[in-house]
Amino acid sequence: MRTDLTHIQRWIASGSRVLDLGCGDGEFLETLRAQRRVRGIGLEIDQSYITAAIARGIDVVEQDMDGGLHNFPDQSYDTVVLALALQAVRHPDQVLAEMLRIGREGIVTFPNFGHWRSRLMLGLKGRMPVSSFMPHTWYNTPNIHYCTVKDFEALCQQKGIRILERDVVGNTNRTPMLSNRWPNLFATTAIYRITL
Amino acid sequence: MESSKLTQSIGIVTPQVARFDEPLALTCGRELPSYELIYETYGTLNNDHSNAVLVCHALSGNHHAAGFHSAEDRKPGWWDECIGPGKPIDTNRFFVVSLNNLGGCHGSTGPSSTNPETGKPWGSDFPPMRTRDWVHSQYRLAQRLGIDCWAAVIGGSLGGMQAMRWSIEFPDRIKHCIVIAAALKLSAQNLAFNEVARQAIESDPEFFSGSYQDHAKVPSRGLALARMIGHITYLSDDAMANKFGRDLRSGSLVPGEETTPEFQVQSYLRHQGSRFSGSFDANTYILMTRALDYFDLAQEHGNDPVAAFGQAQCSFLVMSFSTDWRFSPERSREIVNALIEAGRPVSYAEIDANEGHDAFLLPIPRYMDIFSAYMRRVGELD
Known part of the structure:
Protein backbone atom coordinates (compact mmCIF):
# COMPACT_ATOMS: atom_id res chain seq x y z
CA MET A 1 0.00 0.00 0.00
CA ARG A 2 1.11 3.58 -0.63
CA THR A 3 3.31 4.95 2.16
CA ASP A 4 1.02 7.82 3.17
CA LEU A 5 -1.84 5.35 3.57
CA THR A 6 0.16 3.04 5.84
CA HIS A 7 0.99 6.10 7.94
CA ILE A 8 -2.61 7.22 8.46
CA GLN A 9 -4.13 3.83 9.31
CA ARG A 10 -3.34 4.23 13.00
CA TRP A 11 -5.47 7.38 13.16
CA ILE A 12 -8.60 5.50 12.20
CA ALA A 13 -10.48 3.92 15.08
CA SER A 14 -11.80 0.38 14.95
CA GLY A 15 -15.40 0.11 13.87
CA SER A 16 -15.57 3.73 12.75
CA ARG A 17 -17.25 5.13 9.65
CA VAL A 18 -14.87 6.42 7.01
CA LEU A 19 -15.45 8.45 3.86
CA ASP A 20 -12.49 8.20 1.49
CA LEU A 21 -12.46 11.07 -1.03
CA GLY A 22 -10.63 9.84 -4.10
CA CYS A 23 -10.53 6.23 -2.90
CA GLY A 24 -8.69 4.87 -5.93
CA ASP A 25 -9.02 1.11 -6.31
CA GLY A 26 -10.35 0.76 -2.76
CA GLU A 27 -7.26 -0.95 -1.35
CA PHE A 28 -7.13 1.39 1.65
CA LEU A 29 -10.78 0.92 2.60
CA GLU A 30 -10.42 -2.82 2.08
CA THR A 31 -7.48 -2.89 4.50
CA LEU A 32 -9.39 -0.81 7.04
CA ARG A 33 -12.38 -3.10 6.75
CA ALA A 34 -10.27 -6.23 7.20
CA GLN A 35 -8.08 -4.94 10.04
CA ARG A 36 -10.31 -2.44 11.81
CA ARG A 37 -13.86 -3.46 10.90
CA VAL A 38 -14.30 0.00 9.42
CA ARG A 39 -17.49 0.72 7.49
CA GLY A 40 -16.36 2.82 4.61
CA ILE A 41 -17.44 4.35 1.38
CA GLY A 42 -15.28 5.85 -1.32
CA LEU A 43 -15.71 8.63 -3.84
CA GLU A 44 -13.98 8.26 -7.18
CA ILE A 45 -14.20 9.52 -10.75
CA ASP A 46 -11.68 7.23 -12.43
CA GLN A 47 -13.69 4.54 -14.20
CA SER A 48 -11.19 1.71 -13.87
CA TYR A 49 -10.70 2.46 -10.18
CA ILE A 50 -14.45 2.33 -9.62
CA THR A 51 -14.72 -1.12 -11.13
CA ALA A 52 -11.66 -2.29 -9.19
CA ALA A 53 -13.07 -0.99 -5.90
CA ILE A 54 -16.43 -2.65 -6.49
CA ALA A 55 -14.63 -5.89 -7.32
CA ARG A 56 -12.92 -5.69 -3.92
CA GLY A 57 -16.29 -5.44 -2.28
CA ILE A 58 -15.78 -1.76 -1.44
CA ASP A 59 -18.68 0.64 -1.81
CA VAL A 60 -17.79 3.45 -4.14
CA VAL A 61 -19.86 6.30 -5.50
CA GLU A 62 -18.98 7.88 -8.83
CA GLN A 63 -18.91 11.55 -7.92
CA ASP A 64 -16.67 14.51 -8.69
CA MET A 65 -15.65 16.40 -5.54
CA ASP A 66 -15.43 19.59 -7.61
CA GLY A 67 -19.22 19.43 -7.90
CA GLY A 68 -19.51 19.67 -4.11
CA LEU A 69 -20.21 17.19 -1.34
CA HIS A 70 -23.65 18.52 -0.39
CA ASN A 71 -25.14 15.04 -0.52
CA PHE A 72 -23.22 13.97 2.57
CA PRO A 73 -24.95 15.01 5.80
CA ASP A 74 -23.28 16.94 8.61
CA GLN A 75 -21.14 14.85 10.95
CA SER A 76 -22.18 11.61 9.30
CA TYR A 77 -18.70 10.05 9.34
CA ASP A 78 -16.04 9.63 12.00
CA THR A 79 -13.20 10.32 9.60
CA VAL A 80 -13.04 11.81 6.12
CA VAL A 81 -9.85 10.97 4.23
CA LEU A 82 -8.37 13.04 1.40
CA ALA A 83 -5.16 11.28 0.40
CA LEU A 84 -3.01 12.86 -2.31
CA ALA A 85 -6.00 14.62 -3.80
CA LEU A 86 -5.98 18.08 -2.18
CA GLN A 87 -3.69 19.39 -4.89
CA ALA A 88 -6.02 18.15 -7.64
CA VAL A 89 -9.30 19.72 -6.54
CA ARG A 90 -10.62 23.03 -7.80
CA HIS A 91 -11.31 24.56 -4.39
CA PRO A 92 -9.03 22.97 -1.77
CA ASP A 93 -10.20 25.31 0.99
CA GLN A 94 -13.84 24.45 0.37
CA VAL A 95 -13.11 20.73 0.27
CA LEU A 96 -11.33 21.01 3.64
CA ALA A 97 -14.33 22.82 5.10
CA GLU A 98 -16.68 20.19 3.68
CA MET A 99 -14.54 17.37 5.09
CA LEU A 100 -14.91 18.75 8.58
CA ARG A 101 -18.61 19.42 8.14
CA ILE A 102 -19.17 15.78 7.11
CA GLY A 103 -16.66 14.15 9.45
CA ARG A 104 -15.62 14.56 13.06
CA GLU A 105 -12.02 14.45 11.88
CA GLY A 106 -10.24 14.78 8.59
CA ILE A 107 -7.03 13.21 7.37
CA VAL A 108 -5.20 14.99 4.56
CA THR A 109 -2.07 13.96 2.71
CA PHE A 110 -0.47 15.96 -0.08
CA PRO A 111 2.83 16.24 -1.94
CA ASN A 112 4.96 18.94 -0.34
CA PHE A 113 5.94 21.44 -2.99
CA GLY A 114 8.38 22.97 -0.51
CA HIS A 115 10.66 19.92 -0.64
CA TRP A 116 14.28 20.93 -1.27
CA ARG A 117 14.37 19.20 -4.63
CA SER A 118 11.41 21.20 -5.88
CA ARG A 119 13.02 24.37 -4.60
CA LEU A 120 16.29 23.45 -6.23
CA MET A 121 14.71 22.76 -9.57
CA LEU A 122 12.66 25.93 -9.56
CA GLY A 123 15.36 28.05 -7.92
CA LEU A 124 18.41 26.95 -9.86
CA LYS A 125 16.99 25.60 -13.10
CA GLY A 126 14.03 27.92 -13.26
CA ARG A 127 11.81 25.02 -14.30
CA MET A 128 8.69 23.60 -12.70
CA PRO A 129 9.71 20.51 -10.74
CA VAL A 130 9.26 17.09 -12.29
CA SER A 131 10.29 14.07 -10.25
CA SER A 132 9.37 10.46 -9.74
CA PHE A 133 7.02 11.70 -7.02
CA MET A 134 5.53 14.52 -9.09
CA PRO A 135 5.89 13.04 -12.55
CA HIS A 136 3.70 15.43 -14.52
CA THR A 137 4.78 18.35 -16.63
CA TRP A 138 3.12 21.67 -15.83
CA TYR A 139 0.71 21.60 -18.76
CA ASN A 140 -0.70 18.11 -18.29
CA THR A 141 -0.72 17.74 -14.54
CA PRO A 142 -3.95 16.93 -12.72
CA ASN A 143 -2.38 18.75 -9.78
CA ILE A 144 -3.62 22.29 -10.07
CA HIS A 145 -3.11 23.52 -6.51
CA TYR A 146 0.35 22.72 -5.25
CA CYS A 147 1.15 23.88 -1.74
CA THR A 148 3.85 23.53 0.87
CA VAL A 149 3.72 22.38 4.49
CA LYS A 150 3.77 26.02 5.59
CA ASP A 151 1.06 27.02 3.11
CA PHE A 152 -1.24 24.29 4.38
CA GLU A 153 -0.69 25.15 8.02
CA ALA A 154 -1.32 28.83 7.28
CA LEU A 155 -4.60 27.93 5.59
CA CYS A 156 -5.64 25.80 8.56
CA GLN A 157 -4.92 28.69 10.90
CA GLN A 158 -6.86 31.10 8.74
CA LYS A 159 -9.87 28.76 8.54
CA GLY A 160 -9.86 27.86 12.23
CA ILE A 161 -8.91 24.27 11.50
CA ARG A 162 -7.05 22.58 14.35
CA ILE A 163 -4.13 20.33 13.47
CA LEU A 164 -4.30 17.36 15.83
CA GLU A 165 -1.24 15.57 14.48
CA ARG A 166 1.30 15.96 11.74
CA ASP A 167 3.30 13.21 10.10
CA VAL A 168 5.61 13.20 7.11
CA VAL A 169 7.02 10.86 4.52
CA GLY A 170 10.61 11.68 3.69
CA ASN A 171 12.55 11.11 0.56
CA THR A 172 13.98 7.90 1.97
CA ASN A 173 13.35 5.93 5.13
CA ARG A 174 16.88 6.73 6.24
CA THR A 175 16.18 10.37 6.94
CA PRO A 176 12.96 10.45 8.99
CA MET A 177 14.69 12.73 11.45
CA LEU A 178 15.35 15.38 8.83
CA SER A 179 11.82 15.38 7.50
CA ASN A 180 10.33 15.42 10.98
CA ARG A 181 12.61 18.25 12.07
CA TRP A 182 12.27 20.36 8.92
CA PRO A 183 9.16 19.05 7.16
CA ASN A 184 8.80 21.94 4.77
CA LEU A 185 12.24 21.15 3.38
CA PHE A 186 12.47 17.38 3.67
CA ALA A 187 8.95 15.94 3.57
CA THR A 188 7.89 14.60 0.19
CA THR A 189 4.40 13.91 1.52
CA ALA A 190 2.79 15.86 4.33
CA ILE A 191 0.17 14.13 6.45
CA TYR A 192 -2.31 15.83 8.80
CA ARG A 193 -5.07 14.85 11.18
CA ILE A 194 -7.39 17.81 11.49
CA THR A 195 -10.62 18.86 13.16
CA LEU A 196 -12.56 22.04 13.80
CA MET B 1 -30.64 -20.00 -34.07
CA GLU B 2 -26.88 -20.45 -34.26
CA SER B 3 -25.55 -23.16 -31.99
CA SER B 4 -23.00 -20.73 -30.53
CA LYS B 5 -25.85 -18.52 -29.29
CA LEU B 6 -27.33 -21.49 -27.51
CA THR B 7 -24.09 -22.41 -25.76
CA GLN B 8 -23.45 -18.81 -24.63
CA SER B 9 -26.87 -18.72 -23.09
CA ILE B 10 -28.59 -20.75 -20.40
CA GLY B 11 -30.04 -22.79 -23.29
CA ILE B 12 -33.58 -24.03 -23.62
CA VAL B 13 -35.84 -22.94 -20.79
CA THR B 14 -39.42 -23.86 -19.96
CA PRO B 15 -41.81 -21.51 -18.18
CA GLN B 16 -43.75 -22.76 -15.17
CA VAL B 17 -47.00 -21.56 -13.69
CA ALA B 18 -47.71 -21.16 -9.98
CA ARG B 19 -51.32 -20.87 -8.87
CA PHE B 20 -52.26 -19.01 -5.71
CA ASP B 21 -55.70 -19.50 -4.17
CA GLU B 22 -55.18 -17.28 -1.15
CA PRO B 23 -56.64 -13.84 -1.95
CA LEU B 24 -54.15 -11.03 -2.48
CA ALA B 25 -55.16 -7.72 -0.90
CA LEU B 26 -54.22 -4.92 -3.27
CA THR B 27 -53.16 -1.36 -2.60
CA CYS B 28 -56.27 -0.06 -4.39
CA GLY B 29 -58.48 -1.65 -1.71
CA ARG B 30 -59.73 -4.51 -3.86
CA GLU B 31 -58.43 -8.04 -3.74
CA LEU B 32 -57.58 -10.73 -6.24
CA PRO B 33 -59.33 -13.91 -5.05
CA SER B 34 -56.87 -16.13 -6.86
CA TYR B 35 -54.22 -15.69 -9.50
CA GLU B 36 -51.49 -17.35 -11.48
CA LEU B 37 -47.91 -16.26 -12.01
CA ILE B 38 -45.85 -17.53 -14.91
CA TYR B 39 -42.14 -17.66 -14.25
CA GLU B 40 -38.84 -19.11 -15.38
CA THR B 41 -35.83 -20.14 -13.35
CA TYR B 42 -32.23 -20.37 -14.44
CA GLY B 43 -29.42 -22.11 -12.55
CA THR B 44 -29.70 -24.30 -9.47
CA LEU B 45 -30.93 -23.40 -6.00
CA ASN B 46 -28.18 -24.32 -3.52
CA ASN B 47 -28.67 -26.39 -0.38
CA ASP B 48 -29.25 -23.50 2.00
CA HIS B 49 -31.31 -21.60 -0.58
CA SER B 50 -29.00 -18.60 -0.29
CA ASN B 51 -28.20 -18.05 -3.96
CA ALA B 52 -31.60 -16.97 -5.25
CA VAL B 53 -31.84 -13.81 -7.32
CA LEU B 54 -35.08 -12.15 -8.38
CA VAL B 55 -35.17 -10.32 -11.69
CA CYS B 56 -38.00 -7.79 -12.05
CA HIS B 57 -39.13 -6.76 -15.49
CA ALA B 58 -39.84 -3.31 -16.87
CA LEU B 59 -42.91 -1.85 -18.59
CA SER B 60 -43.22 -4.26 -21.50
CA GLY B 61 -41.12 -7.12 -20.17
CA ASN B 62 -42.13 -10.60 -19.17
CA HIS B 63 -40.92 -13.76 -17.46
CA HIS B 64 -38.75 -14.83 -20.39
CA ALA B 65 -35.55 -13.03 -19.42
CA ALA B 66 -32.91 -15.48 -20.63
CA GLY B 67 -32.37 -18.50 -22.81
CA PHE B 68 -34.57 -19.82 -25.60
CA HIS B 69 -37.94 -21.52 -25.55
CA SER B 70 -37.03 -23.79 -28.42
CA ALA B 71 -34.13 -24.48 -30.75
CA GLU B 72 -36.07 -22.60 -33.43
CA ASP B 73 -36.29 -19.38 -31.39
CA ARG B 74 -34.51 -16.54 -33.16
CA LYS B 75 -34.19 -14.31 -30.14
CA PRO B 76 -33.34 -15.15 -26.55
CA GLY B 77 -35.07 -13.68 -23.47
CA TRP B 78 -35.01 -9.91 -23.00
CA TRP B 79 -32.04 -9.81 -20.61
CA ASP B 80 -29.97 -12.64 -22.02
CA GLU B 81 -27.00 -10.25 -22.21
CA CYS B 82 -26.94 -10.14 -18.41
CA ILE B 83 -28.22 -13.55 -17.34
CA GLY B 84 -26.43 -16.78 -18.18
CA PRO B 85 -23.27 -18.76 -17.58
CA GLY B 86 -20.36 -16.37 -17.02
CA LYS B 87 -22.59 -13.33 -17.46
CA PRO B 88 -23.12 -10.65 -14.77
CA ILE B 89 -25.99 -12.64 -13.23
CA ASP B 90 -24.01 -15.85 -13.48
CA THR B 91 -26.28 -18.88 -13.65
CA ASN B 92 -23.34 -21.07 -12.63
CA ARG B 93 -23.60 -19.38 -9.22
CA PHE B 94 -27.11 -18.08 -8.89
CA PHE B 95 -30.60 -19.45 -9.02
CA VAL B 96 -32.44 -16.79 -10.99
CA VAL B 97 -36.20 -16.31 -10.81
CA SER B 98 -37.96 -14.19 -13.42
CA LEU B 99 -41.72 -13.83 -13.52
CA ASN B 100 -44.38 -12.02 -15.48
CA ASN B 101 -46.00 -9.55 -13.13
CA LEU B 102 -49.66 -9.55 -12.24
CA GLY B 103 -51.59 -7.60 -14.82
CA GLY B 104 -49.22 -8.84 -17.52
CA CYS B 105 -50.20 -10.47 -20.77
CA HIS B 106 -47.71 -13.29 -21.09
CA GLY B 107 -49.28 -15.91 -18.85
CA SER B 108 -49.74 -14.31 -15.45
CA THR B 109 -53.23 -13.27 -14.41
CA GLY B 110 -54.08 -9.99 -16.07
CA PRO B 111 -56.74 -8.02 -17.94
CA SER B 112 -56.99 -10.63 -20.69
CA SER B 113 -57.56 -13.45 -18.17
CA THR B 114 -61.06 -14.59 -17.33
CA ASN B 115 -62.75 -12.88 -14.41
CA PRO B 116 -64.14 -15.82 -12.38
CA GLU B 117 -67.12 -13.71 -11.29
CA THR B 118 -68.33 -12.88 -14.79
CA GLY B 119 -66.82 -15.66 -16.87
CA LYS B 120 -65.63 -12.95 -19.25
CA PRO B 121 -62.22 -11.33 -19.70
CA TRP B 122 -61.41 -8.78 -16.99
CA GLY B 123 -60.59 -6.11 -19.55
CA SER B 124 -60.29 -2.67 -18.03
CA ASP B 125 -62.05 -3.92 -14.87
CA PHE B 126 -58.87 -5.68 -13.84
CA PRO B 127 -57.73 -4.00 -10.60
CA PRO B 128 -54.99 -1.41 -10.98
CA MET B 129 -51.60 -2.70 -9.85
CA ARG B 130 -49.03 -0.94 -7.76
CA THR B 131 -45.40 -1.86 -7.53
CA ARG B 132 -46.12 -2.89 -3.94
CA ASP B 133 -48.74 -5.40 -5.11
CA TRP B 134 -46.21 -6.95 -7.45
CA VAL B 135 -43.67 -7.17 -4.66
CA HIS B 136 -46.20 -8.94 -2.43
CA SER B 137 -47.08 -11.40 -5.18
CA GLN B 138 -43.36 -11.96 -5.80
CA TYR B 139 -42.95 -12.62 -2.08
CA ARG B 140 -45.55 -15.37 -2.30
CA LEU B 141 -43.77 -16.89 -5.26
CA ALA B 142 -40.53 -16.83 -3.24
CA GLN B 143 -42.30 -18.68 -0.41
CA ARG B 144 -43.58 -21.23 -2.89
CA LEU B 145 -40.03 -21.78 -4.18
CA GLY B 146 -38.59 -22.11 -0.67
CA ILE B 147 -36.67 -18.82 -0.82
CA ASP B 148 -36.68 -16.98 2.51
CA CYS B 149 -34.23 -14.32 1.48
CA TRP B 150 -33.07 -13.15 -1.93
CA ALA B 151 -29.32 -12.85 -2.42
CA ALA B 152 -30.31 -9.97 -4.69
CA VAL B 153 -33.35 -8.36 -6.24
CA ILE B 154 -32.44 -6.75 -9.54
CA GLY B 155 -34.27 -4.62 -12.04
CA GLY B 156 -33.96 -1.90 -14.64
CA SER B 157 -36.44 0.96 -15.09
CA LEU B 158 -39.80 -0.13 -13.62
CA GLY B 159 -37.94 -3.27 -12.52
CA GLY B 160 -35.57 -1.13 -10.47
CA MET B 161 -38.58 0.43 -8.76
CA GLN B 162 -39.74 -3.04 -7.73
CA ALA B 163 -36.25 -3.80 -6.41
CA MET B 164 -36.31 -0.61 -4.30
CA ARG B 165 -39.80 -1.44 -3.05
CA TRP B 166 -38.55 -4.89 -2.01
CA SER B 167 -35.80 -3.28 0.05
CA ILE B 168 -38.26 -1.41 2.26
CA GLU B 169 -41.27 -3.75 2.10
CA PHE B 170 -39.37 -6.91 3.10
CA PRO B 171 -36.08 -5.55 4.48
CA ASP B 172 -34.99 -8.84 6.05
CA ARG B 173 -35.63 -10.84 2.90
CA ILE B 174 -33.22 -9.13 0.52
CA LYS B 175 -29.45 -8.83 0.88
CA HIS B 176 -28.59 -6.77 -2.19
CA CYS B 177 -30.71 -4.42 -4.26
CA ILE B 178 -29.58 -3.53 -7.76
CA VAL B 179 -31.36 -0.55 -9.27
CA ILE B 180 -30.60 0.29 -12.89
CA ALA B 181 -31.85 3.32 -14.84
CA ALA B 182 -34.69 3.97 -12.40
CA ALA B 183 -36.12 6.82 -10.33
CA LEU B 184 -37.75 7.42 -6.95
CA LYS B 185 -40.86 8.58 -8.80
CA PHE B 295 -44.93 4.63 -8.02
CA ASP B 296 -43.52 7.01 -5.43
CA LEU B 297 -41.15 5.26 -3.06
CA ALA B 298 -41.24 7.94 -0.39
CA GLN B 299 -44.93 8.87 -0.41
CA GLU B 300 -45.85 6.94 2.71
CA HIS B 301 -42.70 8.08 4.46
CA GLY B 302 -43.59 11.74 4.62
CA ASN B 303 -42.32 12.16 1.05
CA ASP B 304 -38.84 11.66 2.47
CA PRO B 305 -36.81 9.06 0.56
CA VAL B 306 -34.27 9.06 3.39
CA ALA B 307 -36.98 7.91 5.79
CA ALA B 308 -38.13 5.33 3.24
CA PHE B 309 -34.63 3.87 2.83
CA GLY B 310 -34.28 4.04 6.60
CA GLN B 311 -36.39 0.86 6.56
CA ALA B 312 -33.93 -0.96 4.31
CA GLN B 313 -31.23 -3.28 5.58
CA CYS B 314 -29.58 -4.38 2.34
CA SER B 315 -26.71 -3.06 0.26
CA PHE B 316 -27.36 -1.22 -2.97
CA LEU B 317 -25.84 -0.89 -6.40
CA VAL B 318 -27.27 1.94 -8.49
CA MET B 319 -26.38 2.49 -12.14
CA SER B 320 -27.47 5.07 -14.68
CA PHE B 321 -26.66 5.89 -18.30
CA SER B 322 -25.39 9.23 -19.52
CA THR B 323 -27.88 9.77 -22.37
CA ASP B 324 -30.92 8.30 -20.62
CA TRP B 325 -33.45 11.11 -20.54
CA ARG B 326 -36.41 9.01 -19.46
CA PHE B 327 -34.75 8.23 -16.12
CA SER B 328 -31.69 10.41 -16.27
CA PRO B 329 -28.55 10.10 -14.12
CA GLU B 330 -29.94 12.90 -11.94
CA ARG B 331 -32.84 10.64 -10.95
CA SER B 332 -30.40 7.89 -10.00
CA ARG B 333 -28.32 10.34 -7.99
CA GLU B 334 -31.45 11.20 -6.00
CA ILE B 335 -31.68 7.53 -5.10
CA VAL B 336 -27.98 7.41 -4.21
CA ASN B 337 -28.10 10.58 -2.14
CA ALA B 338 -31.09 9.32 -0.17
CA LEU B 339 -29.24 6.05 0.48
CA ILE B 340 -26.11 7.91 1.59
CA GLU B 341 -28.15 10.06 3.94
CA ALA B 342 -29.95 6.99 5.25
CA GLY B 343 -26.55 5.45 5.94
CA ARG B 344 -27.08 2.48 3.63
CA PRO B 345 -24.12 0.87 1.87
CA VAL B 346 -24.31 2.00 -1.75
CA SER B 347 -22.22 1.94 -4.88
CA TYR B 348 -23.04 4.10 -7.86
CA ALA B 349 -21.77 4.28 -11.41
CA GLU B 350 -22.87 6.51 -14.26
CA ILE B 351 -22.19 4.63 -17.47
CA ASP B 352 -21.28 6.56 -20.62
CA ALA B 353 -23.61 5.21 -23.24
CA ASN B 354 -25.16 6.60 -26.40
CA GLU B 355 -28.22 4.41 -26.37
CA GLY B 356 -30.45 6.30 -23.94
CA HIS B 357 -32.74 4.40 -21.58
CA ASP B 358 -32.45 1.23 -23.66
CA ALA B 359 -28.78 1.02 -22.65
CA PHE B 360 -29.74 -1.04 -19.61
CA LEU B 361 -30.58 -3.93 -21.94
CA LEU B 362 -27.32 -3.74 -23.90
CA PRO B 363 -23.90 -5.31 -23.26
CA ILE B 364 -21.99 -2.06 -22.73
CA PRO B 365 -18.51 -3.12 -21.52
CA ARG B 366 -18.22 -0.87 -18.46
CA TYR B 367 -21.80 -1.68 -17.44
CA MET B 368 -21.12 -5.41 -17.72
CA ASP B 369 -17.82 -5.07 -15.80
CA ILE B 370 -19.36 -3.23 -12.87
CA PHE B 371 -22.44 -5.42 -12.81
CA SER B 372 -20.24 -8.55 -12.82
CA ALA B 373 -17.87 -7.14 -10.20
CA TYR B 374 -20.76 -6.34 -7.88
CA MET B 375 -22.48 -9.68 -8.42
CA ARG B 376 -19.28 -11.49 -7.43
CA ARG B 377 -19.63 -9.97 -4.00
CA VAL B 378 -23.28 -11.02 -3.72
CA GLY B 379 -23.37 -14.12 -1.59
CA GLU B 380 -19.68 -13.91 -0.68
CA LEU B 381 -19.35 -11.33 2.06
CA ASP B 382 -22.58 -11.97 3.90
Missing part, protein backbone atom coordinates in the same frame (compact mmCIF):
# COMPACT_ATOMS: atom_id res chain seq x y z
CA LEU B 186 -41.88 9.80 -12.22
CA SER B 187 -41.42 13.40 -13.29
CA ALA B 188 -44.22 15.45 -14.82
CA GLN B 189 -42.63 14.84 -18.22
CA ASN B 190 -42.66 11.06 -17.64
CA LEU B 191 -46.32 11.25 -16.57
CA ALA B 192 -47.14 13.26 -19.67
CA PHE B 193 -45.61 10.73 -22.04
CA ASN B 194 -47.50 7.91 -20.33
CA GLU B 195 -50.76 9.84 -20.64
CA VAL B 196 -50.23 10.37 -24.37
CA ALA B 197 -49.57 6.65 -24.75
CA ARG B 198 -52.79 5.78 -22.92
CA GLN B 199 -54.77 8.33 -24.90
CA ALA B 200 -53.47 6.78 -28.11
CA ILE B 201 -54.87 3.41 -27.02
CA GLU B 202 -58.12 4.71 -25.58
CA SER B 203 -58.95 6.79 -28.63
CA ASP B 204 -58.64 3.78 -30.94
CA PRO B 205 -62.26 2.98 -31.99
CA GLU B 206 -61.51 -0.68 -31.44
CA PHE B 207 -60.65 -0.16 -27.78
CA PHE B 208 -64.33 -0.29 -26.67
CA SER B 209 -63.48 1.17 -23.24
CA GLY B 210 -61.19 -1.77 -22.66
CA SER B 211 -63.68 -4.53 -23.47
CA TYR B 212 -62.32 -5.11 -26.98
CA GLN B 213 -61.99 -8.84 -26.30
CA ASP B 214 -65.77 -9.08 -25.90
CA HIS B 215 -66.05 -7.52 -29.36
CA ALA B 216 -63.31 -9.76 -30.80
CA LYS B 217 -61.31 -6.67 -31.67
CA VAL B 218 -57.77 -5.46 -30.92
CA PRO B 219 -56.94 -1.73 -30.66
CA SER B 220 -53.71 -2.40 -32.50
CA ARG B 221 -53.33 1.05 -34.07
CA GLY B 222 -53.63 2.75 -30.70
CA LEU B 223 -51.24 0.29 -29.07
CA ALA B 224 -48.75 0.67 -31.90
CA LEU B 225 -48.88 4.44 -31.52
CA ALA B 226 -48.41 4.14 -27.77
CA ARG B 227 -45.35 1.98 -28.34
CA MET B 228 -43.93 4.42 -30.90
CA ILE B 229 -44.17 7.25 -28.40
CA GLY B 230 -42.58 5.10 -25.72
CA HIS B 231 -39.84 3.97 -28.04
CA ILE B 232 -38.77 7.53 -28.78
CA THR B 233 -38.28 8.10 -25.06
CA TYR B 234 -36.16 4.94 -24.75
CA LEU B 235 -33.64 6.15 -27.32
CA SER B 236 -31.35 9.16 -27.16
CA ASP B 237 -31.20 11.91 -29.75
CA ASP B 238 -27.69 10.70 -30.61
CA ALA B 239 -28.73 7.09 -30.90
CA MET B 240 -31.51 7.98 -33.33
CA ALA B 241 -29.17 10.26 -35.28
CA ASN B 242 -26.57 7.52 -35.55
CA LYS B 243 -29.04 4.83 -36.45
CA PHE B 244 -31.25 6.70 -38.90
CA GLY B 245 -30.13 10.27 -39.36
CA ARG B 246 -32.29 11.75 -42.10
CA ASP B 247 -31.87 8.73 -44.33
CA LEU B 248 -34.74 8.03 -46.65
CA ARG B 249 -36.21 4.60 -47.07
CA SER B 250 -38.16 5.64 -50.16
CA GLY B 251 -39.09 8.75 -52.13
CA SER B 252 -36.96 11.78 -52.73
CA LEU B 253 -36.44 15.28 -51.37
CA VAL B 254 -34.63 16.52 -54.46
CA PRO B 255 -36.36 19.67 -55.77
CA GLY B 256 -38.11 19.00 -59.00
CA GLU B 257 -38.21 15.23 -58.48
CA GLU B 258 -39.98 15.36 -55.17
CA THR B 259 -41.82 12.16 -54.38
CA THR B 260 -43.37 11.52 -50.99
CA PRO B 261 -40.34 10.70 -48.88
CA GLU B 262 -40.33 8.17 -46.08
CA PHE B 263 -37.57 8.57 -43.55
CA GLN B 264 -35.90 5.48 -42.15
CA VAL B 265 -36.91 6.48 -38.64
CA GLN B 266 -40.58 6.54 -39.69
CA SER B 267 -40.42 3.05 -41.03
CA TYR B 268 -38.48 1.85 -37.99
CA LEU B 269 -41.04 3.25 -35.56
CA ARG B 270 -43.95 1.80 -37.54
CA HIS B 271 -42.25 -1.57 -37.54
CA GLN B 272 -41.66 -1.40 -33.77
CA GLY B 273 -45.23 -0.30 -33.20
CA SER B 274 -46.88 -2.96 -35.30
CA ARG B 275 -44.65 -5.74 -33.99
CA PHE B 276 -45.44 -4.72 -30.42
CA SER B 277 -49.17 -4.40 -30.97
CA GLY B 278 -49.23 -7.95 -32.27
CA SER B 279 -47.68 -9.35 -29.10
CA PHE B 280 -48.88 -7.14 -26.25
CA ASP B 281 -52.21 -6.43 -24.64
CA ALA B 282 -53.56 -2.87 -24.65
CA ASN B 283 -55.14 -3.09 -21.20
CA THR B 284 -51.87 -4.43 -19.80
CA TYR B 285 -50.01 -1.50 -21.37
CA ILE B 286 -52.39 0.93 -19.69
CA LEU B 287 -52.07 -0.92 -16.38
CA MET B 288 -48.26 -0.97 -16.54
CA THR B 289 -47.98 2.75 -17.38
CA ARG B 290 -50.31 3.53 -14.47
CA ALA B 291 -48.19 1.41 -12.11
CA LEU B 292 -45.24 3.52 -13.23
CA ASP B 293 -47.19 6.73 -12.71
CA TYR B 294 -48.35 5.77 -9.23
